[in-house]
Amino acid sequence: SKTFYGIAMDIGTTTIACYLINMINGETIDITSEVNKQRKYGADVIARISYTIENTEGIEVLKNSVIDQINEMVEVLCSKNSVSKKSIYNMTIAGNTIMLQMILGISCTNISMAPYIAVFTENIDFNGEEIGINIGGIVSFLPGISSYxxxxxxxxxxxxxxxxxxxxxxxxxxxxxxxxxxxxxxxxxxxxxxxxxxxxxxxxxxxxxxxxxxxxxxxxxxxxxxxxxxxxxxxxxxxxxxxxxxxxxxxxxxxxxxxxxxxxxxxxxxxxxxxxxxxxxxxxxxxxxxxxxxxxxxxxxxxxxxxxxxxxxxxxxxxxxxxxxxxxxxxxxxxxxxxxxxxxxxxxxxxxxxxxxxxxxxxxxxxxxxxxxxxxxxxxxxxxxxxxxxxxxxxxxxxxxxxxxxxxxxxxxxxxxxxxxxxx
Missing domain, CATH: 3.30.420 (Nucleotidyltransferase; domain 5)
Structure with missing residues (x-):
């Protein structure tokens, strides 16, 4: 099929990179990269966790920030290359533990205080729509190694x-x-x-x-x-x-x-x-x-x-x-x-x-x-x-x-x- 596409993402604390991939031949069709818009809430993840502690709706604000940015970047790549978002079969996401928890709107205070344990480090799959990402397929988180x-x-x-x-x-x-x-x-x-x-x-x-x-x-x-x-x-x-x-x-x-x-x-x-x-x-x-x-x-x-x-x-x-x-x-x-x-x-x-x-x-x-x-x-x-x-x-x-x-x-x-x- 000519409409078999995937998205690979690196969700960094400072920068987010998004790759549009042809799933048939493995070709990288296009790339876009932006400064993580969460940066206005803190230059590093510790500052962002502090923001969520000090603001009642903080984690929801940070979640919406990164989800909106992911959707915007996917929209840009798909529009530019005449690809339907519904034809995105799979999106894979790599990122640090805290950024991945923030994508899901999960509180990160557990990582900032003893015993410093992340909610998850396993590989996890979601339906895109289930977590607010506007693609037709599955979103896959790569496995992490530890809380840090x-x-x-x-x-x-x-x-x-x-x-x-x-x-x-x-x-x-x-x-x-x-x-x-x-x-x-x-x-x-x-x-x-x-x-x-x-x-x-x-x-x-x-x-x-x-x-x-x-x-x-x-x-x-x-x-x-x-x-x-x-x-x-x-x-x-x-x-x-x-x-x-x-x-x-x-x-x-x-x-x-x-x-x-x-x-x-x-x-x-x-x-x-x-x-x-x-x-x-x-x-x-x-x-x-x-x-x-x-x-x-x-x-x-x-x-x-x-x-x-x-x-x-x-x-x-x-x-x-x-x-x-x-x-x-x-x-x-x-x-x-x-x-x-x-x-x-x-x-x-x-x-x-x-x-x-x-x-x-x-x-x-x-x-x-x-x-x-x-x-x-x-x-x-x-x-x-x-x-x-x-x-x-x-x-x-x-x-x-x-x-x-x-x-x-x-x-x-x-x-x-x-x-x-x-x-x-």
Whole structure:
């Protein structure tokens, strides 16, 4: 049949991606991606849970927000490609545990307080209309791994193929929760570092997602004046509107490289910086030191990287670095035994590996083993959509994966504190 279609979705805390798939030949017909509209209720899931606690109708508001957005995105794809929504045979959804509970309007307070248990982590199927999603077929949630590691990670493992290799691999999902996966076909361990959304552009003063106009690359030079050659590149080569995750990473690496910030992360005062061009970019606004990235003519649309931004990155990179070290230790292996390190998400498409190494987020021993695999959650959701065999593998991944809780581990705390510093 020419009217046999499917939808695969990655419901992220920050971004929602939607894929229209031809179920006959597996072709991806079209894709759309948007910022999660729940973001106005909180940059991360903890803030959104707080919103539901503080507002009587909060969970219903968040449910309606994500359901409406799913329906709008499906409508856009179907209208654009002359596909009837009634001919959507199946929709598969990957996402973190809290986002999936919110889709169903289930209270998430159970995850935010002891004993921190999710209502479900299993794979579940619904009639679309039953949960308010306007398609003719079934909506299938991929299985999650634990209360803090959702089906987006299951999908990522599936997409990477690390569960089928004899060699050890690491999968990094540098989204809001900062999940780290280590393993092979004999077993997988995973942790959630709560790295925060810095690498998605959130909690950064001029931060933005990976959209057109986002500054994705920054390269300083002592010879570039305020009105000289640009020190950045933007996605789509558009006018700059903010800084996305890869640009945030570059900013810290470059500021460290040129001595604008020291090993503790402190941004130096202008009079402490020798280079006349670099020192001219350091200003104090709202009692905070800031480094000028892009100066607009009227200064109303200028873009800065602030001292607070540096601290946000320090927290995120320290959590990721410490998480990797704990998992390596837990498996009793060395970096030499790691065959590949996969970077998931759009962030990985633009990430400068040297910058990640320079700031200490990734171990230098693995610099030649880093691979970007794009939106692995979306890719895994597509695989789950198209193949019963892949659905079986997703269930096998759930069973073979052990969650490592970091909050009560002294070694994680030690590694975290040590990783807050910059070492060049």
């Amino acid at each position: 590691v959702g089906s987006d990670v299951t999908a990522g493992i599936l997409a990477s193929g690390m569960n089928e290799s004899e060699k050890y691999s690491i999968l990094l999902d540098l989204g809001t929760n900062g999940e780290i996966v280590l393993g092979n076909n004999k077993g997988i361990i995973v942790c959630s570092t709560a790295a925060g959304p810095a690498f998605e552009g959130a909690n950064i003063e001029y931060g933005i997602g990976g959209v057109e106009g986002a500054i994705s690359k920054i390269e300083l030079s002592p010879s570039v004046s305020l009105y000289g050659e640009k020190i950045y590149e933007t996605i789509g080569d558009k006018l700059p509107i903010g800084i996305c995750g890869s640009g945030v990473l570059d900013a810290v690496s470059e500021l460290l490289k040129y001595g604008v910030i020291d090993k503790t992360g402190r941004m130096l005062d202008a009079d402490e910086i020798g280079d006349v061009y670099l020192k001219s970019r350091v200003v104090v606004m709202d009692r905070m030191k800031q480094f000028l990235i892009e100066k607009s003519a009227d200064n109303n649309n200028s873009i800065y990287f602030t001292q607070k931004d540096v601290r946000e990155v320090q927290l995120a990179k320290a959590a990721i670095s410490a998480g990797i070290k704990v998992l390596i230790s837990e498996k009793g292996i060395s970096y030499k035994e790691i065959d590949k390190i996969y970077i998931a998400g759009g962030f990985g498409n633009f990430m400068n590996i040297d910058s990640a190494i320079n700031i200490g987020m990734l171990p230098k021993e693995l610099e030649d083993k880093v691979y970007s695999i794009g939106n692995s959650a979306g890719s895994g959701a597509k695989m789950y959509l198209l193949s019963q065999e892949q659905r079986k593998k997703a269930l096998q991944i759930k069973k073979a994966t052990t969650y490592i809780e970091l909050s009560n581990r002294a070694d994680f705390q030690d590694h975290f504190m040590d990783s807050m510093m910059f070492y060049l």
